Amino acid sequence: MESEKKGFFSSLGDLTSKLIMSEVDGPETTKEAPAQVSVQTSAPVQPSTSPSLQTFQTPQINTDSEADQELLSMLKGKIDKKNPSGYDYIEFSQGIVKMATILKTTDPSVVFPATFGPVESMGVTKDYLIKTADMCIVVLDEEKSNFENEISKQNSNTENSKAKLLDIDSKIQLLSEEIQKLSAEKIEVSSSIEEDAKGIQLASNKFSKAYETYKNKVLSDRNNISKYL
16 A cells, blocks of 8 residues: 555656646746845854755654655655745744754744844845745645645546446346346256156157067067967
8 A cells, every 4th residue: 555655646746746847947036035145143053144945854743643754745845946045934944943953942932033033134034934935835735736636536537436336236237137047047948858858768668668568469469370370
């Protein structure tokens, strides 16, 4: 089952990749944020001067049921292709993970301001982080739509298979009825053969008896004629 699952999501990834390639290959998106500048701060963690989204490690997500890491990586790849260069929400979310580790807390009221402080002096704004986060949501929603379309196709194939199965069951039922009919006919013919065989044997026995009786009489009479006349 695991290999089937991987194969299915692999094909889905290829499909969704093709669906968005025309957009990815289009005109390059220009960042609205100010040019990035290296800034020395007293914050515990220095933001990267030119962080690459390609090196972004998808954080472990704690949910009631653990998210599939293969799908998380696939979605990350789609965002990678759409994300322009420079510091934005993706790098900020990466910084949140690092800052939470350093401060040993996941309290957003503590971690978010601590992560934002150093990059704010670089010209990164709250509004820009929200805007680029929204861009990620758009990509994720596109992939959700692509995924649902693929699931719809799979469901359609399943329904077709169910219809085929019903057709096979119907044919099996018809064949079963035909087999029962032929089986009954076979029994009837077998009984007929047996009765015919008995009748033939009986007739043969009767004829033999009559033949022997009559022949013996004729032979006896012949002998007597020859002897006494």
